[in-house]
Amino acid sequence: MRDPAERAAIARIEREEWEHRAIVLSCSSVWMLSRSAYATLDAHRRVAVAGACFVIGRFLAMYFAGRLESSNIGEYVDGAMSAQRLERFADERTFERLARVEAEHERFFRNAVRGTRRCR
């Protein structure tokens, strides 16, 4: 990835993902177990997509990263709804905030895909 601004943006997104993982894992209640399992899975998927860059090329790597971000949004929205049902309103607000950040990540990768020529 030659563009320094793009590299910096992806480094920021990766930092935010690890922060999200720590936030999800810090919620130490039973109902969060599914979330923590997800957080661990997600972290591994990211490493896999990052590594695939060198194999599948920039377009597909950005495309799959964008798809991952879409699934993150859904996970955090589910988490917020679960927290609301359990009247865990602080957790609800936390998940809503994480979902908004994931939407920014998705927008970044969607724009990166739009700007990419398919054939390399």
Ligand SMILES: [Fe+2]
């Ligand atoms: Fe993300």
